[in-house]
Amino acid sequence: MTDVLLRGGLPWGLGAPADILVREGRVDRVSLGPIEAPGARVFDVAGQLVLPGLVEAHCHLDKTLYGGPWVPHSADDTLSGRIANDLGRRAELGVPSVARIAALLERMSAAGTTHVRTHTDIDPVAGLRGVEAVREAAAGSPVDVRQVAFPQHGVLTSPGTAELLEEALKSGVEAVGGLDPAGIDRDPVRHLDLIFGLAGRYGAHLDIHLHDGGSLGGWELELIIERTKALGLGGRVAVSHAYALGQLDDAHQDRLVEGLAEAGVAVVTAAVYSFPVPPVSKLRAAGVTVACGHDGIRDLWGPYGSGDMLERAMHLAYRSTFRRDDDIELALEAATVGGARALGLDDYGLAPGDRADLVVVPAGSPAEAVVVHPARTLVMKDGVVLHN
Template sequence: MTDLLLRNVRPMGGPASDVLVRGGCIAPPGTDATGAAVEDGHGMLLLPGFVEGHTHLDKTVFHEPDWLVNEVGPRIIDKIDTEREWRARTRHDAGAASLAMARAFLAQGTTRIRSHVDVDTSGGTKHVEHVLATREAMRGLQDIQVVAFPQSGILGRQGTESLLDAALAMGADIVGGLDPCAIERDPVRHLNIVFGLAEKHHKPVDVHLHEQGSMGAFSLELILERTRALSMQGQVVVSHAFCLGDVTERERDVLLAQMAELGVAIATTAPASRPVPLVAPCRAAGVTIFGGNDGIRDTWTPYGSPDMLERAMLIGLRNNFRRDDEIALAFDCVSAAGAKGCGFADYGLHPGARADLVLVEARSLAEAVVVRPPRRMVVSGGRIVARDGVLLA
């Protein structure tokens, strides 16, 4: 692999410097750059490749020629049922969909993705198989984690547990779970299955927890108890965790203290329309909180974008982050905190980190977040993979 010297770039908006990439990694300052290909950064901002910490690559219609008219009902169960029926009816191709979406993410600077992928008795494990194929296709360009996700629940549809087991055996990286009370109606049985599969396959857990208030807090406590009992410190993510946005601050802080102790992280999409865990109190408590789009243009929602700077902006808006130092926290949610929460290694701009890099024209990190300028260059593992938002061959 050719070395790459980026001249006159401003890491994280700091002073201009040269950055050398050697063997796919960032070289220590002072390393001899002889023979390296040289790119003039023109004083652009240099950022680490972005991290999408919670999406659903398998569901999107992003790449499809027809607009999907959304007429879905207001409840979560409406969306679950509508989607499963739509998938069966249209034979939506999760392989083509996930590959198109992953490539769109890469073109916009995202080099690591955690994707939940539906496992249910209607589609079986085929969506997982398709996204595993996308993971292989993107290997060396983009890291994709696959969560075997029981979107339609485990308990109400016999055979789902075996399908999850099979999905994990074939290579899914993480065991998913879903609203143990509100959807599954039997939190102990649901979570025992989820954590049982994690123990069996030695894999981490990521539970969708939309439940609000005291019900959500109760489910969260059950998750924390099992994390402790199985010594799964640092191996559990709670996605959404809306309950942390609407219990009292005292109740929230008790939960956050336990999450910090157990290394349980939070994935947030920072939705504008409901209570959410706020970034500042989570960080103050020592809890890793990171960002994701959730679904992008699917039967659930037409919103979302493969641009993690836009997600950082939405996180900033949801948290009322106006100061430059606060907006840096929003960016952290789609970069270093995402890597930490998902367990992506060798992340960052320090010497030895994998050279996943993004160049944008911006005067400051805050401007990059609020303006979301075109990606002039994306580097993955030391190779230039996109220019001006377009993937190279």
């Protein structure tokens, strides 16, 4: 494997230009002075920001229509309408499609995403077809794809789903999901006990969709915190969306943020539409891991999304009304280090010994990279230059 030398870039966090030598798929050396590396493939990235690989921590690859012709949105404005529309049109549109998923992964990779966590629908109709389609597309992609077995249509309210979730975990799916234990599945205690039980038994991560808002969502967060502590699953549990966190008053918010920090529960946000965004600054100040993702990308749930995680970080910063560079940088952190932490990635970063998953952005600062999100000039995965 040929060594690669990135010459004169601005490694994020270093504060000065440096050379980065990549050897055998790992960051070998980072040096403020010039590195001599005979035989290495050299890229001059002077004045450009070097980031660790972008981490897409919440998407739905199995649902995507990406890469195909434009499909006008056909659902009404209710959640039940969107579910019915999704179920009704999947067959007609050939969802899940390995080719579409592969096209989206290719787009994500070109934009510097090296790791993806995707919530794959598991239900008695689709069975594990989504899991298999994502697996097949991922096998042909340099992107590291980790799946969440996701009960999109409920667990308790959709008999047979619990067994399928377990089957998915047995087949090697990395995480088990949940969905509005109160609002959708109607029995939050049993719902959570069931999925926490599965996570415990299979050593899986847990990532729970929580759209339930206000005090109901806040109470469900308490249930999740309690179970994470009781089962010692800190660092392996995430709550996605968590709109309630963005809606409650400061005192209530503070109590929950403290609970999430103590328990080691991460928050994953997509900052979509006008839905509430969790308080990123406050969560980070308390030490809670915050990750970021697109949610749906061009699918039957909505037509938006580009697959570019720097653009997504812009949405997160923008919706958080972050204007100052250090605030905007929190959104970049969510799209990189925060995602890596939520997914439990090993050896992630820009330090010697870390896996050489690197992205070069023609921007002079992290905030500029987020706000402008210019096309990436180089993307590397495990030391292999994929795009430049």
